[in-house]
Amino acid sequence: MAEGRSFASSSVSRHLVRGLVGFGPLIAAIVLVPVVGPVSLLLVAVAVPAFRGCPTCWLIGLAQTVSRGRLRRSCSGGVCELEASGTFRAVE
Numbered sequence: 001m002a003e004g005r006s007f008a009s010s011s012v013s014r015h016l017v018r019g020l021v022g023f024g025p026l027i028a029a030i031v032l033v034p035v036v037g038p039v040s041l042l043l044v045a046v047a048v049p050a051f052r053g054c055p056t057c058w059l060i061g062l063a064q065t066v067s068r069g070r071l072r073r074s075c076s077g078g079v080c081e082l083e084a085s086g087t088f089r090a091v092e
Contacts, residue, residue: 007061022050
């Protein structure tokens with residue numbers, strides 16, 4: 001991922017709402033194909049902006065939103081490490 005690129009939202013609840021706005025029309029588009037035909041795939045156009053690209057981008061954003069302020073990346077000597085900050089404890 002490019003440096004500074006973030007798919008995170010300002011809060012987890014806001015990100016989950018974006019997921020509902022994205023997954024709802026995406027699922028409806030697939031389910032409605034037998035009923036209304038390929039026209040239902042136009043609902044995918046609603047999902048893409050909510051996902052900021054694709055469902056994978058939304059999942060990456062969820063991980064970024066949850067970990068915001070809890071994990072810190074530091075790089076030195078060509079080696080990068082993730083460090084826990086604050087009260088968050090990494091699972092080993």
